[in-house]
Amino acid sequence: MINLTINGLAVSVEKGSTVLEAAQFLGFPIPTLCHHEGLTPYGACRLCVVEIGEGPGARLVSSCTYPVEEGLKVRTASERVVRARKMIIELLLASCPQSKVIQDLASAHGVRTQRFRQEYEDCILCGLCVRMCSEQMMAGAIGFRGRGTERSIGTPFDVQSDVCRFCGGCMHICPACQLRCTYNQPEKAICNACANLAPPCIEKEQYGDMMCYMNPCVACEIK
Amino acid sequence: MDTKGILDIIQHNGENQAGLIAILEEIQAEYSYLPEEALRLVAKETGRSLADVYGVATFYKAFSLKPKGRHCISVCLGTACHVRGAQKIVEEFSQELGIKPGETTSDNEVTLETVNCLGACALGPTVVADGHYFPHVSRNKVSDIVDAARNGLETLDGKTDGRVFPLQVSCPVCRQSLMDPDHHIDGHPSVTLDASFNGRKDRVHLSSLYGSRAPASGNGVPHNSVTRLHCPHCQSEIPSFSDCLECGSPMAALYIREGCTWEVCTRRGCQGHMLNLNQIDLLKNDEGK
Ligand code: SF4
Ligand code: SF4
Ligand code: SF4
Ligand code: FES
Numbered sequence: 001m002i003n004l005t006i007n008g009l010a011v012s013v014e015k016g017s018t019v020l021e022a023a024q025f026l027g028f029p030i031p032t033l034c035h036h037e038g039l040t041p042y043g044a045c046r047l048c049v050v051e052i053g054e055g056p057g058a059r060l061v062s063s064c065t066y067p068v069e070e071g072l073k074v075r076t077a078s079e080r081v082v083r084a085r086k087m088i089i090e091l092l093l094a095s096c097p098q099s100k101v102i103q104d105l106a107s108a109h110g111v112r113t114q115r116f117r118q119e120y121e122d123c124i125l126c127g128l129c130v131r132m133c134s135e136q137m138m139a140g141a142i143g144f145r146g147r148g149t150e151r152s153i154g155t156p157f158d159v160q161s162d163v164c165r166f167c168g169g170c171m172h173i174c175p176a177c178q179l180r181c182t183y184n185q186p187e188k189a190i191c192n193a194c195a196n197l198a199p200p201c202i203e204k205e206q207y208g209d210m211m212c213y214m215n216p217c218v219a220c221e222i223k
Numbered sequence: 224m225d226t227k228g229i230l231d232i233i234q235h236n237g238e239n240q241a242g243l244i245a246i247l248e249e250i251q252a253e254y255s256y257l258p259e260e261a262l263r264l265v266a267k268e269t270g271r272s273l274a275d276v277y278g279v280a281t282f283y284k285a286f287s288l289k290p291k292g293r294h295c296i297s298v299c300l301g302t303a304c305h306v307r308g309a310q311k312i313v314e315e316f317s318q319e320l321g322i323k324p325g326e327t328t329s330d331n332e333v334t335l336e337t338v339n340c341l342g343a344c345a346l347g348p349t350v351v352a353d354g355h356y357f358p359h360v361s362r363n364k365v366s367d368i369v370d371a372a373r374n375g376l377e378t379l380d381g382k383t384d385g386r387v388f389p390l391q392v393s394c395p396v397c398r399q400s401l402m403d404p405d406h407h408i409d410g411h412p413s414v415t416l417d418a419s420f421n422g423r424k425d426r427v428h429l430s431s432l433y434g435s436r437a438p439a440s441g442n443g444v445p446h447n448s449v450t451r452l453h454c455p456h457c458q459s460e461i462p463s464f465s466d467c468l469e470c471g472s473p474m475a476a477l478y479i480r481e482g483c484t485w486e487v488c489t490r491r492g493c494q495g496h497m498l499n500l501n502q503i504d505l506l507k508n509d510e511g512k
């Protein structure tokens with residue numbers, strides 16, 4: 001067992017657990033996005049930041065990938081953590097404003113505006129779908145391609161995969177695909193008050209614009 | 224595509240994840256690109272998903288999924304070249320060839336690429352065409368370089384065209400040419416030097432192509448040992464101003480006509496070499512001798 005303190009409370013957890021698991025065990029909420037029980041931690045979104053250490057040595061780490069250490073001092077809601085978290089949400093809003101998951105995160109953390117150039121990406125590269133496909137569905141049909149600004153998710157060579165099981169797992173888990181607003185039918189939309197400066201509902205007319213690997217689609221109900 | 228050849232490459236590289244890049248590198252060296260069928264085969268044989276293999280193949284700039292042209296022109300967009308207007312050079316090449324960087328002309332002759340630093344920053348903007356370095360490229364030199372590449376750079380001679388590497392190397396002390404027209408390496412006259420090691424002397428020949436990986440010839444010196452290099456004319460030791468970036472052994476500074484030095488690592492087997500403009504001051508008193 002490893003002993004550490006989280007927000008001043010002592011806890012002892014099994015060796016090999018992550019700081020996130022320890023905090024959840026104590027009931028301290030840490031928002032996560034690219035983390036999912038049953039999938040290997042990936043540390044892509046950085047939303048789960050916490051502060052470890054003390055004084056000038058204190059630093060921010062992603063709790064979903066940080067293994068517990070003996071005597072570690074963790075703060076899950078320090079001023080620095082909250083600031084970093086809000087910034088991450090702003091950046092997520094800037095790239096993927098139509099995502100219900102990100103909209104909800106923004107509401108929950110009081111992020112009302114974002115100061116960056118507004119984009120409308122279909123993907124935040126969280127890697128959940130890739131891990132879902134290879135670790136739970138044992139298919140390995142989709143993966144990351146390219147790097148830097150060219151990085152994207154999809155099938156090799158952009159042709160329909162012959163190992164895809166049409167299980168819909170990738171769409172089910174995708175935070176960017178989960179839409180509350182029915183922006184392809186704006187007249188029927190129930191506005192979620194996403195507080196976007198430029199509501200994406202006007203920008204996109206087709207759900208087909210969203211990424212979808214299934215042909216025919218078995219998961220998508222918003223057609 | 225030669226399935227057997229690719230299977231061989233896969234086999235002798237082992238089947239662990241670390242081997243994947245080595246396998247892809249070898250296939251790329253063989254075919255100049257990574258054919259789709261080859262990637263499928265690699266995935267099947269190594270037990271990895273095609274998505275993983277494809278991810279690695281598209282992640283690294285060194286890999287190409289498209290066949291390359293017979294000639295390859297790389298324009299440096301590294302910091303040093305960038306500030307000297309390399310972007311304009313790229314645009315000029317694009318216009319001249321009618322293709323964007325990363326593309327190949329429709330006749331499959333020339334591929335245009337951009338790279339981030341070629342290690343010859345002092346010569347920027349730098350362009351490499353089929354392994355030949357062109358220093359200080361300006362926009363009006365672009366069409367010459369394209370013509371040269373299309374005509375095959377091997378026929379070009381460093382003596383008539385000062386912009387083209389192969390290098391013309393002389394002794395930094397006596398200024399006599401070190402070129403040996405009777406001994407060719409890489410299709411060019413080689414650079415000849417005396418190497419001394421443990422009291423023994425031996426004539427060695429180096430490739431005069433900047434960027435060549437051809438090993439120095441000369442058998443008397445054991446692999447990996449550091450030698451002292453001497454001019455075969457005046458017998459002075461070739462001076463060293465710096466250490467090899469790759470292995471830390473002293474570099475021998477040879478004099479080049481353009482007024483810079485070409486430093487080659489003195490450890491036998493090490494490929495470390497670089498062009499250095501900073502030595503001009505040390506050597507220029509003897510200019511024009
Ligand atoms: S639908 Fe296909 S691509 Fe998506 S998780 Fe299932 S097997 Fe993978
Ligand atoms: S498609 Fe969705 S799940 Fe997959 S990486 Fe992008 S945002 Fe994440
Ligand atoms: S304004 Fe309403 S309908 Fe439009 S994107 Fe935002 S929440 Fe959805
Ligand atoms: S949840 Fe930890 S980095 Fe995404």
Ligand code: FES
Pocket residue numbers: 299300301302303304305339340341342343344345347348349
């Ligand atoms: S920046 Fe162009 S050679 Fe280094």
